[in-house]
Amino acid sequence: MKTLEKYVAFDVEFNTVDEIEHLIQVSAVSFENGQEVAAFDSYVYSDVPVNSFVVGLTGITQEKVLTAPKASEVLSKLKSFVSDLPVIGYNAHKSDLPILLENGLDLTPLYALDVYETADSMRDNKLHGIKNFQLKSLAEFFGVAEKNAHNALADARMTARIYEAMKDTQDAEKLLAKQNEKSVTDDTKPFAGLAGLF
Numbered sequence: 001m002k003t004l005e006k007y008v009a010f011d012v013e014f015n016t017v018d019e020i021e022h023l024i025q026v027s028a029v030s031f032e033n034g035q036e037v038a039a040f041d042s043y044v045y046s047d048v049p050v051n052s053f054v055v056g057l058t059g060i061t062q063e064k065v066l067t068a069p070k071a072s073e074v075l076s077k078l079k080s081f082v083s084d085l086p087v088i089g090y091n092a093h094k095s096d097l098p099i100l101l102e103n104g105l106d107l108t109p110l111y112a113l114d115v116y117e118t119a120d121s122m123r124d125n126k127l128h129g130i131k132n133f134q135l136k137s138l139a140e141f142f143g144v145a146e147k148n149a150h151n152a153l154a155d156a157r158m159t160a161r162i163y164e165a166m167k168d169t170q171d172a173e174k175l176l177a178k179q180n181e182k183s184v185t186d187d188t189k190p191f192a193g194l195a196g197l198f
Contacts, residue, residue, distance in 0.1 A: 001121075001169055002113050006032045007086045009115075009160035010078070010107070011152040012096045015046065015054045015065075021099055022046045022063050025058070026074050027152035028081055031160050034167075040081040043068035043152040058150045075105040086112035090135050090159045115163050122166070138162050 013025035023044045030038040046065045055061055068074075087110040089096055097108055119127060119138055130141050135158055140144035144161035146154035 001166060003167060003170075004088070004112060004163075006030075007088055007112065008082045008162075009156045009163070010082075010092075010096070011159060012091065012099055013054075013058050013150070013152045014062060014067055014095070014099055015048060015050045015060075017051060019103075021095070022048045023071055023074075023099055023103055024050065024054070024060050024068075025152040026078055026100075027156045028078060028154045029153070029160050030081070030085065031164070032166050036157070038081070038161065039153065040078060041079065042074045043109050044074050045070045053089050061146070071103045075100065075103055079105055082107065082110065084110070086110055088105050088113045088115060088159060088163060090114070090155065090162075091116035096180035113163070115159050115166075118166060119162070135159065135162075142166075 008028050008030050010026070010028040012023060012027075013135050016022070024046055025041075026041050027041040028039070029036050029077045030040075043060065043064045049131065050060060050062050050065060054195040087107050089111065092111065092114060098112065100107055115138075116133065116135075119133055123130075123133075127138075131137055135155055136145055136149040139149075139158040139162055142162055142165035144158060144165060146158050148154045149158070
């Protein structure tokens with residue numbers, strides 16, 4: 001797994017009407033050395049009625065998007081927030097990156113790691129027994145779940161925290177392997193620890 005010390009995790013929410021996806025919320029968190037150092041969060045203007053399923057899932061109402069800044073303004077601010085930092089997401093190839101691209105922002109060149117794909121590669125050993133690979137399920141598995149899942153800011157935070165938990169797991173495994181390696185070396189020289197005592 002790629003190790004990033006400075007990066008931005010992002011997420012978007014959208015309203016699908018007549019098979020067209022309308023951006024309604026864009027959020028991101030900047031992490032450095034395992035800690036959140038900044039956050040970006042904005043609703044996005046849309047005059048398309050927000051369907052009841054989306055309202056129920058995200059809590060984003062028509063009023064919130066009608067009074068929000070337009071996509072061009074929001075994405076310009078997101079671009080400044082990201083700058084040239086690596087970007088991570090959760091299954092973002094499927095919808096988040098294409099929706100941003102449709103609205104004029106291409107984060108693909110900065111997209112350094114997909115947390116879903118990383119989790120999927122850990123499916124058989126480190127994540128054995130997890131019920132599914134939804135973002136909230138993974139967040140619960142690692143003990144980093146937010147209460148308001150399906151809010152873009154909460155989901156961006158969970159994406160980053162899952163990634164940090166995965167890095168901790170990887171670091172712990174490396175440390176354990178190093179300790180095991182040392183134990184094997186010590187076992188082959190049973191009196192090594194007594195050196196210098198006589």
